Amino acid sequence: MKNAEAIKQQVNDKYSQIARENRNGGCCEPSCCGSNDHESFDTIMSDDYTTLQGYQPEADLGLGCGLPTQFARISTGDTVVDLGSGAGNDCFVARHLTGPEGKVIGIDFSEDMVAKARRNAEKMGYDNVVFVNGDLEDIPLEAQTADVVISNCVLNLVPNKMQVMTEIYRILKPGGHFSISDIVLTGTLPEVLQQEAEMYAGCVAGALQKEEYLLHFRAAGFTQLMIQKEKPITLPDEMLARYLSPTEVQHFQQQDSPIVSVTVYAEKPKSEAF
């Protein structure tokens, strides 16, 4: 594994390039999925947004792995913070739920992504959806800002996950909650896949074991922790073949996929227990 700073730089470069080229990719990039076609990408990790209110095709780069907004219990007037907001896809769906009286703040590590998201917000005429270029390990928001935190397939990209979870706790109001979609592991990845930074930017090599992931949230102080949705992810043979021998690919595909997309929910207690 490369050092944290190098990994973050690589993640930034990759997603900035995606923003500039206005293409799909990222969590399982198109070249490794064998196609730049949106549909084939969807079948690997993304869920279908097209039926959701507030959906804007231009803001959907196909980079998510779940539908956190569907499970996030967002109420009218809420302040929602989206961590790793990309081109703004989940922010706009969240904005539909908060209504004009709410607020949606999207934070993304890539300047190009926030610029793209801002243009999308302008096109939609949403003046209560704002974007900030920031790091999830050092969130530039005041404590107790958010009623709801959402994030879609981003935390696995961040090297220091415990710090992000502590930051989520800090920015949530007491009694607030999060719903986060992410990639976790339920078994071991072959060594070569773990080490590949390219797989990292594609969300797989940076993923934690599921139990460890959930323990991190508990350690950060969250309660009512639950998994709202769980779905195994199958990597295409062509992608694996770039890192593994044909025999290894066959062996990998015969077992249950150790890569799982989860949507996790938890609450910040109304009053601190200590």
Added chain:
Amino acid sequence: MKKSLLQKLCCPIDKNDLQHRVFKEDEKGEIIEGLLTCPACGRYYPIIYGLPIMTPDEYREKPLEEPVLKKWGLNLKKENPEKFFLDH
């Protein structure tokens, strides 16, 4: 960005409240260009094209920010070039 966002932003590093200056607004009173500074650590965070740039030092791009700062009549501190501090 809307001015109401200012009260929700803090220094990403030490979480202190920020001071702000506005250099350009649009017709709705939203900040298009401006500067956020942390009175505690002295770091600055520019608002460019309505977007606050608030990533930690090691991910900021000085060559991109310097011309914008110059335009605003601001200069980076010479004696501490690796940090994002301004010469007042």
